[in-house]
Amino acid sequence: MKLNIKPFFIAAVLFFGAFTSGFAQDNLVNSLKLNASEKSKDSFTFTEVINIENTPVKNQGSSGTCWSYSANSFLESEMMRNGKKPVELSQIFSARNAYLEKARMYVRMHGAVALGEGGQFHDVINMYRKYGAVPQSVYTGLNYGTDKNKFAEMSAVLDGMLETIVKNPNGKLTPNWDKAYAAVLDTYLGAYPANFTWNGKNYTPETFAKEVVGVNPDDYVELSSFKEYPYYSKFVLLVPDNWAFDQVYNVKINELTETIDNALKNGYTVAWAGDVSEKYFSWKNGVAFVPNKDFDEMTVQEKAELFNGPKEEAVVTEDMRQIAFDNYSTQDDHGMHIVGLAKDQNGKEYYIIKNSWGTTNDYKGYMYMTKEYVKYKTTAIMVNKKAVPAGLAKKLKF
Known part of the structure; x- marks a missing residue:
C-alpha cells in the first residue's frame, strides 16, 4: 500500500511502496487537511451500533508502515476476541522482517519489484508465521534518537544498497549481502530481539507469538473484487506493494460489505486497504463518502460544505x-482497521475506522466511512475466515 500522486494531493507522495519516505505521514496528513471543514463535526450526529474492543490509536510517524500498524491492531483485537489480555505488538518488528524478505525478493528478481516502505496485510501475517511477534515495548524501532518513526534516511540507504547489489559489481553475488542489509536495519531500528524478557519471563519471538498472542496465521484471508477475474477464485492483486505476489479471493462488490457486516455483527474486526486520496475523503473531519456529483462539477459553495x-x-x-x-x-x-458500525442522524450506516495517524482529527484518530466508499475504493480486506458469511465461505471452498 502506498499513497500515489494525484493532482489535488501533490504533496502526498508516499504511503505504501516506491516513494520518498521523508514525506511520509506528515505531508500526507497536511495535504488531506485541504479538504476539510471547521463545522463538520457539529453537522454530524453519529450513533454507535457496534464498537468492538480495540487498542489505543497509534501514530506511525514519517514512515510508510500503515499496513503494519493496521494489521497489528487487527491482531490485537483478535487477541481480545479470544479472551486474551491485549498486548501492543511491535509494528516495526513486522516491518523490519518484511523489509528483509522484500530485499531478498528484489535481488532475486534483479530489481524488478517495488522498493520502499510499503506492504500488504499478508506481509504481517507471513512475518508472524515465519518470525513470530514481540511487544512494542521490546522493539520500538526508535534506535536513532527520535520519539516517532522517521524512515527517510534509512530507506535511502537501504534502497541504495539494493540498487548496487543488483548491479553486481563483483560479477557474482556474495553470500553476505543480506547480512549487510540486515545490519543496516539493526543499526537504524535496533538489534533483532532473538531473546527478551517480558513480564518476568524469557521469550523468543516465536514462543511469544505462540504463548502470548496465540492467533493462528492460517485463520486469515484477504478478499477483493474485480470483474476482470473469475469470482470465487484467487488472483494476484496487481499493486506495486504486493511484492510477495500473494493471492486474494475475488468476490462480488456487495459481498465485500456483506462480509464486513457479518464480521462486525459476530464480534470480528476487519483490516481495510484502499484509496484515501479522493477529495471526498477527509482525514481532518473523519468522514469519507461518495457524493452523487463529481467534485469538479460542484460549485465553490458545494465544495466548501462537502463535509x-x-x-x-x-x-x-x-x-x-x-x-x-x-x-x-x-x-x-493506505491501510486502516474497521472496528465498528455507526449511523448518522438520517440512518445511513458508516463503518468506524481506526487510523494510525495519531489523534489530531475530529474523532481523535477514528473515522466514519460509508459503505459506498468501501465498495468503490477498497483494494483488499483481511478477515478471519470464520467471519465470512457461510454462503460465501462455501463458494470460496474454505
Whole structure:
C-alpha cells in the first residue's frame, strides 16, 4: 500500500511502496487537511451500533508502515476476541522482517519489484508465521534518537544498497549481502530481539507469538473484487506493494460489505486497504463518502460544505469500481482497521475506522466511512475466515 500522486494531493507522495519516505505521514496528513471543514463535526450526529474492543490509536510517524500498524491492531483485537489480555505488538518488528524478505525478493528478481516502505496485510501475517511477534515495548524501532518513526534516511540507504547489489559489481553475488542489509536495519531500528524478557519471563519471538498472542496465521484471508477475474477464485492483486505476489479471493462488490457486516455483527474486526486520496475523503473531519456529483462539477459553495453534514451518495457499481482501478483513480494508498458500525442522524450506516495517524482529527484518530466508499475504493480486506458469511465461505471452498 502506498499513497500515489494525484493532482489535488501533490504533496502526498508516499504511503505504501516506491516513494520518498521523508514525506511520509506528515505531508500526507497536511495535504488531506485541504479538504476539510471547521463545522463538520457539529453537522454530524453519529450513533454507535457496534464498537468492538480495540487498542489505543497509534501514530506511525514519517514512515510508510500503515499496513503494519493496521494489521497489528487487527491482531490485537483478535487477541481480545479470544479472551486474551491485549498486548501492543511491535509494528516495526513486522516491518523490519518484511523489509528483509522484500530485499531478498528484489535481488532475486534483479530489481524488478517495488522498493520502499510499503506492504500488504499478508506481509504481517507471513512475518508472524515465519518470525513470530514481540511487544512494542521490546522493539520500538526508535534506535536513532527520535520519539516517532522517521524512515527517510534509512530507506535511502537501504534502497541504495539494493540498487548496487543488483548491479553486481563483483560479477557474482556474495553470500553476505543480506547480512549487510540486515545490519543496516539493526543499526537504524535496533538489534533483532532473538531473546527478551517480558513480564518476568524469557521469550523468543516465536514462543511469544505462540504463548502470548496465540492467533493462528492460517485463520486469515484477504478478499477483493474485480470483474476482470473469475469470482470465487484467487488472483494476484496487481499493486506495486504486493511484492510477495500473494493471492486474494475475488468476490462480488456487495459481498465485500456483506462480509464486513457479518464480521462486525459476530464480534470480528476487519483490516481495510484502499484509496484515501479522493477529495471526498477527509482525514481532518473523519468522514469519507461518495457524493452523487463529481467534485469538479460542484460549485465553490458545494465544495466548501462537502463535509458539513450527511449528503446524498452515488450508488457504486462493479463497472465504476473496475474503471477507477484501471485508470489509477483507485490505488493502494493506505491501510486502516474497521472496528465498528455507526449511523448518522438520517440512518445511513458508516463503518468506524481506526487510523494510525495519531489523534489530531475530529474523532481523535477514528473515522466514519460509508459503505459506498468501501465498495468503490477498497483494494483488499483481511478477515478471519470464520467471519465470512457461510454462503460465501462455501463458494470460496474454505
